[in-house]
Amino acid sequence: ASLLPRRRFLPSRRRRASSRATTIMSALGDDPIREWILTEGKATQIKGIRSIGGGCINSAQRYDTDAGPFFVKTNSRIGPEMFEGEALGLKAMYDTKSIRVPLPYKVGSLPTGGSFIIMEFIEFGRSRGDQSDLGRKLAEMHKAAKSDKGYGFPVDNTIGSTPQINTWTDDWIEFYSKHRLGYQLELASRRYGDSAILEKGQRLIKNIRPLFDGAVIEPCLLHGDLWSGNISSDSNGDPVILDPACYYGHNEAEFGMSWCAGFGGDFYNAYFQVMPKQPGFEKRRDLYLLYHYLNHYNLFGSGYRSSAMSIIEDYLYVLAI
Numbered sequence: 325a326s327l328l329p330r331r332r333f334l335p336s337r338r339r340r341a342s343s344r345a346t347t348i349m350s351a352l353g354d355d356p357i358r359e360w361i362l363t364e365g366k367a368t369q370i371k372g373i374r375s376i377g378g379g380c381i382n383s384a385q386r387y388d389t390d391a392g393p394f395f396v397k398t399n400s401r402i403g404p405e406m407f408e409g410e411a412l413g414l415k416a417m418y419d420t421k422s423i424r425v426p427l428p429y430k431v432g433s434l435p436t437g438g439s440f441i442i443m444e445f446i447e448f449g450r451s452r453g454d455q456s457d458l459g460r461k462l463a464e465m466h467k468a469a470k471s472d473k474g475y476g477f478p479v480d481n482t483i484g485s486t487p488q489i490n491t492w493t494d495d496w497i498e499f500y501s502k503h504r505l506g507y508q509l510e511l512a513s514r515r516y517g518d519s520a521i522l523e524k525g526q527r528l529i530k531n532i533r534p535l536f537d538g539a540v541i542e543p544c545l546l547h548g549d550l551w552s553g554n555i556s557s558d559s560n561g562d563p564v565i566l567d568p569a570c571y572y573g574h575n576e577a578e579f580g581m582s583w584c585a586g587f588g589g590d591f592y593n594a595y596f597q598v599m600p601k602q603p604g605f606e607k608r609r610d611l612y613l614l615y616h617y618l619n620h621y622n623l624f625g626s627g628y629r630s631s632a633m634s635i636i637e638d639y640l641y642v643l644a645i
């Protein structure tokens with residue numbers, strides 16, 4: 325419902341008033357962010373807009389209003405699909421009532437091209453938060469949200485700016501082989517003509533099943549891109565996670581970015597108290613790093629190739645394939 329200020333007009337002033345209201349509405353129509361904030365966002369006044377640094381892909385702003393602050397991200401080139409994926413992921417995590425994530429409010433297109441997302445503004449605290457709280461709450465999220473459609477997500481999304489395919493699949497190993505490792509290997513082959521990594525990677529993919537022997541695997545809701553840039557704490561010191569690439573997957577895949585997440589012993593101890601460690605966890609650890617190293621290779625170039633290739637070659641050696 326519109327919360328534009330309602331005024332009482334004398335009959336003789338009605339026509340002028342209605343043309344002024346039309347002007348206000350059409351001005352708002354040119355700016356869907358203001359329009360949402362001043363209607364469904366229940367604000368009557370935007371007091372200021374400030375840029376927030378930190379992100380690489382999008383522009384971020386804080387909108388201060390008389391109904392409190394809103395966090396807004398815009399992208400001048402990409403349509404709303406990317407932010408729709410982010411909003412669905414945030415909402416799915418929010419609904420688990422486990423770890424704090426910002427509640428998404430609105431996604432839309434910008435009239436000048438591009439798109440926007442409006443969400444709850446979170447005041448961050450100074451510290452990174454308590455590691456054991458983070459581990460416990462993340463495990464609670466994994467435990468709370470299971471899918472009955474298998475592995476995947478209702479929409480495809482992005483990991484960095486690389487597409488992430490989330491077609492529902494009954495079997496985890498098939499999903500991870502095809503839509504995670506296989507997709508990135510083929511991208512590297514197309515992008516860099518890297519047939520060596522494609523050939524070795526595909527050989528590995530065909531032989532990974534024994535790495536999962538004895539493990540109970542269930543489709544859990546994953547943040548999907550959990551590194552230190554996407555982990556924070558609020559002003560109460562409670563952990564907050566942001567900017568997800570959610571899908572339902574094997575919980576251990578959540579640690580694929582651990583090489584730049586800084587998870588320590590306290591984190592893992594607390595995590596495994598809620599989601600017990602499965603047999604073969606250590607054997608699979610590098611397999612889950614591999615997806616993100618391949619993605620970094622595809623996004624940022626050859627500096628990451630050797631990390632990806634040495635994981636593949638180590639597995640080929642250990643599995644004797």
Ligand SMILES: Nc1ncnc2c1ncn2[C@@H]1O[C@H](COP(=O)(O)OP(=O)(O)OP(=O)(O)O)[C@@H](O)[C@H]1O
Pocket residue numbers: 376377378379380381382383384395397426443444445446447484553566567
């Ligand atoms: N809900 C929020 N409330 C307040 N600040 C936020 C919120 N979400 C993100 N931020 C801050 O805004 C900045 C940019 O956010 P974010 O990292 O989501 O942008 P992005 O461009 O999509 O990210 P990236 O380039 O890392 O994929 C970060 O510094 C982050 O701390």
